[in-house]
Amino acid sequence: MTNNNFSQVAAFIWSVADLLRGDFKQSQYGRVILPFTLLRRLECVLAPTKADVLAANEKVKLMALPEEAKEKMLLKATQGLAFCNTSELDLVRLGQKDIRSNLNNYIQNFSKDAREIFEHFKFDEFTGLLDDANLLYKVVQKFATTDLSPQRISNHDMGLVFEELIRRFAESSNETAGEHFTPRDIVRLTTGLIFGEDDDALNKDGIIRTVYDPTAGTGGFLSSGTEYVREHNPDAVIRVYGQELNPESYAICKADMLIKGQDVRNIKLGNTLSNDQLAYDKFDYMLSNPPFGVDWKRIEQEIKDEHTQKGFEGRFGAGLPRVSDGSLLFLMHLMSKMRQPDAEHDQGSRIGIILNGSPLFTGSAGSGESEIRRYILEADLLEAIIALPTDMFYNTGIATYVWVLSNKKEPERKGKVHLINATNLSSKMRKSLGSKRHYLTDEEIRTITQNYGAFEAVDTLTLDGESEQK
Template identity: 75%
Template sequence: MTQNTNNLAAFIWSLADLLRGDFKQSQYGRIILPFTLLRRLEGVLEDRKEAVLAQVETVQAMNLPEEAQEKLLLRATGGLSFFNTSKMDLSKLGEKDIAANLESYIQCFSKDAREIFEHFKFVEFIGQLNDANLLYKIVQKVRQTDLSPKAISNHEMGLVFEELIRRFAESSNETAGEHFTPRDIVRLTTSLVFMEDDDALTKDGIIRTIYDPTAGTGGFLSSGMEYVFELNPQAVIRAFGQELNPESYAICKADMLIKGQEVKNIKLGNTLSNDQLYADKFDYMLSNPPFGVDWKKIEADIKDEHTLKGFDGRFGAGLPRVSDGSLLFLLHLISKCRDTADGGARIGIILNGSPLFTGGAGSGESEIRRYILETDLLEAIVALPTDMFYNTGISTYVWILSNKKARERKGKVQLINAVNLCGKMRKSLGSKRNEMDETDIAMVTRAFGDFTAIEARELDKPAEQKSNRGRQSANPKAEVVKTFASKIFNTYEFGYR
């Protein structure tokens, strides 16, 4: 992130100074993000606004359904995916009737854009801001920020929006883990998934798809696009995702709209019971599904698909116990892989220890692991440090899978022990006390890229600080040396025959 974009994000987030006292800290983002989106949309539409307004009366007189009207009005935007039919903008809302005028302005957006504000419950916050005599002040401050494409590109605006999302995550860290994957984990996983294709991604005319079935606020989708953009600014990356939580869905959709993506590719709903992208296959997939969440509510749907469709569905390999649906998401991703004949696919998914260790021989979990190994999809598993996530301190792992393994990786699985590759944060965010810096991430990606065994290598990391409180042992344990290692195994060594 450049200094300019960082400064812009800090300026926008300073709206929180006006909110302090009247709103909870965890609500700041719910106000700041939609206002930022509104200002950006306004700037993007500025040059085409008159052209759209000139068509409104003609199109409305046709008495067509909303969808048909939208198609006609979109033609006047010159290739944009949204429009607004109001003669107002933030500079024309006035002070006396500002709440009603702002609500009317929002309602004049095309359906996809309007839906984002609805999921933010923006109208409710407009009312609360008005009651607190803050709405006019907020609007005036937002107006001061030029977020038009002439002032800030789509890529830079995406970085600003991501920084605002990160600040929102920090300000609401008691629930952040449900919706936000920490940025260091996102960077690591994205690098591991994309790095094998670096050469291909630098070619002219590249078009690739990226998918996250548990999209949250869109962190993985944004990171994937950013990775490819840095390699090849001319590459076209099309983002797809589905998210269960309406607010996270709204943030993700807003982020994709700001980046110029087709927001109709971001869906709301339960991916496992209602896959709204069921016919699509993808090049790259990234996911951080919820840890240890049961699937009782959708048990009938999942079991029906397993029984009736078998391997023609997503869950033919087996079903895990109802108390943890992590492996269902993994099977779902495998089913979404583009065929090898069409270029194949790569997957990066973050899981806890349960999918690795739960279930004896013959269990659903064991059969799923057998299927993954026998089809030679698993490339590597990276063991992460503990205390890396906002809402849990448990051990976690990054699984990398692919149906287009390089020749030297066929029949092999790489295990990387990166549990000590982290440093303490100056200030904890919920359960997140550790973070991986660029050097730590580079060590993992280098080990993965080199695909060689590394014997336990001592790390230059400070020892854990021992507490001085309570009774101290007369014979304290010797400090354990922190190490990093990588091992390579044949798939048959995991015990399946």
């Protein structure tokens, strides 16, 4: 499927919005379209083994087993899938008279991980609204006649379709998108910076790599990291991990990962700082866009307890920033997840995190922020800081920076920090999306990543090749 084709499929699915207009706000369209797209994709994937699952379910019903054990037996009948559904219904068979109750019954018969996604989408609430507006049957019919089978659209291409729908949803509700959705140009830039230095290693046979995002949002970084490695080495195994605080964003992320064949048990819901649900895991690559300038007062006691009781055995031994901004807490959290360097097995970790100016400039000598920065520099973990143009994000126009950290620096980078001024390198959008008025083209992203890879000192990056050498 070409880019044009997946865009056409996504546009066709998004045309459901024509039915919703007038009864739903524009910012609500995605809350209907995304879960219905997931539902249709899941039932198309399950169709070839549906009869086998139903037969297996008749046997399982007679066994006095816990739900988890029954589910494992049913999954065997799916021939390797990570989810199943034991209902005889599908979107075509829901009927019109009792469509809402039939649809709810259909959803409840999915296996636990898939069922949970619909719960966090608040799917029952929105199907109720659709039913009240006499739209539920029309929407169901629209999706029931849309072919989303693997024979037509592979997992990879279905992931692209879903990502395009997520983008449309974020843009239609751009007043809140910035909290849960990182613009795709920033995602591509950060991913290129983090993975680009490891191209040789990523092209080796039989590699297995892990990607983690502690503020996963809708899963943009996890998808982009997987995509980058896939383009370089289709046979590489990429396992994604993430945690997200917002239930709806968590549902979108988990749905996207399920569509792409990832193990969605690795996607967690909850506050990463106060309740790290992947506490004992280390990762190869980490990417994050934590919320800018958000205070951590509600979890202050848990953070301070970990700092005082565990010190450097915990995540926050280097110090604590002021309560009004938790950005550096996320950075220290990521640093605690780094694998120890091992040249023989290409171990060690790389981090890309997007921050505003506060972690760079806030705090005088001896403050928590200053002590954290001192620790990072003395440990020689900071590889580069890239200053981005303003007006790049949906919900803020302030200055932002990409920090690149690594505990496996190349010899020429040891003891140094590469500062890249890319503030003049952007293009103006035809139409603003919230506060986002500028974006990075592929050529502009390439200019930044090439300068980073070449480890060259210039005053200000431009596309015209006239950057003044320092």
